[in-house]
Amino acid sequence: MINSITNPIFSHLHTFTKPTCYAVTKPTNSISQNTHQAQKFLPLWTVTEIAQAVNGRIVKWGPPGTISTDTRTLQPHQWFFAICGENFDAHDFITPDLSHKGCVGVIGKRVCENWDKGFVEIKGDTILSLMMMASYARDRFSGELIGVTGSVGKTTTKAMIALALGGIANMVYEMGMIRKGEILELARMARPSVRVVLNVRASHLANFASLEDLAMAKGEILVEAKPGDVCVMNADDPLVLSLPVPRGVNRVLFGRRMGCDVRLVAAESADGGHALRVVLEKDEEMVELLIPIPGLHLAHNACAAAAAATHLGVPLKQVATSLSTFSPVCMRSELIVARNGIKIVNDVYNANPISTKAAIDLLNSMECKGKRVAILGDMPVVSHDAESIAVKILKQIGCGDVVLVKGSRRMEMEKVVNTLKEMEIQN
Numbered sequence: 046m047i048n049s050i051t052n053p054i055f056s057h058l059h060t061f062t063k064p065t066c067y068a069v070t071k072p073t074n075s076i077s078q079n080t081h082q083a084q085k086f087l088p089l090w091t092v093t094e095i096a097q098a099v100n101g102r103i104v105k106w107g108p109p110g111t112i113s114t115d116t117r118t119l120q121p122h123q124w125f126f127a128i129c130g131e132n133f134d135a136h137d138f139i140t141p142d143l144s145h146k147g148c149v150g151v152i153g154k155r156v157c158e159n160w161d162k163g164f165v166e167i168k169g170d171t172i173l174s175l176m177m178m179a180s181y182a183r184d185r186f187s188g189e190l191i192g193v194t195g196s197v198g199k200t201t202t203k204a205m206i207a208l209a210l211g212g213i214a215n216m217v218y219e220m221g222m223i224r225k226g227e228i229l230e231l232a233r234m235a236r237p238s239v240r241v242v243l244n245v246r247a248s249h250l251a252n253f254a255s256l257e258d259l260a261m262a263k264g265e266i267l268v269e270a271k272p273g274d275v276c277v278m279n280a281d282d283p284l285v286l287s288l289p290v291p292r293g294v295n296r297v298l299f300g301r302r303m304g305c306d307v308r309l310v311a312a313e314s315a316d317g318g319h320a321l322r323v324v325l326e327k328d329e330e331m332v333e334l335l336i337p338i339p340g341l342h343l344a345h346n347a348c349a350a351a352a353a354a355t356h357l358g359v360p361l362k363q364v365a366t367s368l369s370t371f372s373p374v375c376m377r378s379e380l381i382v383a384r385n386g387i388k389i390v391n392d393v394y395n396a397n398p399i400s401t402k403a404a405i406d407l408l409n410s411m412e413c414k415g416k417r418v419a420i421l422g423d424m425p426v427v428s429h430d431a432e433s434i435a436v437k438i439l440k441q442i443g444c445g446d447v448v449l450v451k452g453s454r455r456m457e458m459e460k461v462v463n464t465l466k467e468m469e470i471q472n
Contacts, residue, residue, distance in 0.1 A: 095124065095152060095165050098181035099174040107150030107163015114175070118375060121147025124163065126178075127154070129171045152178075176234070183235065189215045191353055192235055194228055194266045195243025195279075196259075197399045198346045202243060204374050205350035209364045210357065222262060224252050229265035239353055240266045241277040243345070245284040248397040256284060264288035277352050279345065280305050299352035300345070307352040307361075312344035318411030319380060323347050325365065327355055332365040338373045339380060339390065339411060342403040378407065388413075 089109035096103050113119040114126045116138040125148050127135040139157050150163025153171060167174045183190075193203045199219040207217045220231045232240070245260040253259040263285075267276050272293025279285045281300035290296050298305045310324040310331065321336045323344050336347060351364045373379045379391040388411070392404050408417055 090124065092150065092163055092165060094181075095150075095178070098178040099152060099165065099167055100177060101152065101165040101167045101174070104164040104166050105150075105160075105162070110149045112152070112178075116143060116146075119143070119146060119148055122149055124148070124150040124152055124165075126152045126175060127171060128175065129154070179234065186216065189239055189357060190235060190237040191215060191217045191239040191241065192232065192237030192266060193217065193219045193241040193243065193349075194221070194263055195241075196246035196248040196263070197397065197403070198243050198342070198349075200374050201343060201378075202241065202346040202349050205346055205368060205371060206241075206353050208371055209350050209354035209359060209367045211359070211363070211367060215357070220266060223249055225258075225262045226265070228262060229268055232266050232269060237266075237274075239275045239277060239357070240270055241349055241353055242266060242279065242285050242288065243349055244279055244282050246397070246399040248399060260284040260288060267291065267294070270294045275353075275356055277349060277356070279349065281345070295356075297352050297356050299348045305352075307348055307355060309344055309348040312341055314339070314341060314410045318407075321347075323368075325351050325361065327351070327361045330361055332361055334365040334369045336368055336371050338371060338378055340378045340403065340407045341410065342406070343378070378404075 090098075090112060091109045092103055092107050095101070107124070108122070110122045110124045111120075112126055113123045114128055114135065116125060116135070119125055125135075125139065125143060127139060129135070136153055136155055139151055139153070139155075139160070141157070141159065143151075144160070144162050148162060150165065151160065152165045152167060152174075154167055156164050191203075191206055193199050193206070195202075199221060203217050203219045207215075210217070218235065218237075220228050220235070222228045222231075242263060245256060245263055247256060247259075249259060250256070253262065267288055267290055270276060270291050272291075273295070275295045275297055276290050277297045277299065278288070278290075279300050280298040280302045297307075299307045299309070301309045306327065308326040310326050311322070312324075313322050314320070315322040315335060316337075318339050319337070321338060321340060321343055322333070323336060324331060324333045325348060326332075334347075336343065347368055350368065351361065354364050355361050381389040381391055390404070390407065390411075392400075392407075405419055408419060411417075
């Protein structure tokens, strides 16, 4: 079972389509996002432990390191776990360049010619081997496991929780899904003691008849919670609040509503749209913090992180201090100032209608001396609603703006183009 994936964006294990950003950890340390900054939080795996965990064979020894399943984000001193999926085989990315990038070894079925780093050979299904490795770590972990799900904001909230917890021995991970039953499977594997439900939005409706059905699928994270476990829930989302919570499970609410355990009192853009000012309240204590990233939509993420962290004993003031140092997760609302003076909001990791609207709102909130340009690409989770998406996006743009619609024919993005061409802009 997968019980110790601390950094996954999990699509269903059997419909895995491409390498994604995992960090498989052993117990003992708190974790953060899989970036160079977070490397110091991830414990090392020895080659012997790796082989034991996946029931593999040590073909070539390598030094201890952390684990990555994404060559795009792999950092020096990491082992690369090569996953075979339906549409991608990560073994194709094992090249000498990976070694030059600092990879210290490969866990998988094969390596390229002249591979001179570590190699633990796996027989059989690589995903099952990853699950075995996760189980190896989970069974040896006695701290708190925090699981995060929701339609949008999972990765950022996960990173914020990890930062807010500081040196406390916990694991934080996220659970995504495409179909019914997937989150239940993941929750059974991970057995989280703190379960966070952020929101329910129209991000995977291709596989669901309604938002209510989608909500029940997200709510699978709560189904097998045990007495004494904690469910952290968004009080501003009626679909989240409608989810049943098992008897004996503590419910912690966050949001703008009065009566929340942690309340979002205020949120506004600051520093010319480059930062976010947030005011949070818990038990009549109020704190103000400035998070150095753009995007009003991130305020609820910070509130959720504060709710989880304070329930685990971290003072609200300390949470505020930690979140004031937050850095964006790689490729998510990441502000880059190029040498040519162009400001780039790098938010290219994933897209759905909700996150796309939030990104456009973010763009509109930022100070700009020149043009504001939105370059919109594929929305892999969208299959049949391109026209209505175009209508919603159209409301965010005005006459004189330049919009580039970019995507594959498979995604039928031409429907967006045609709809934008045919509709009149209402000023």
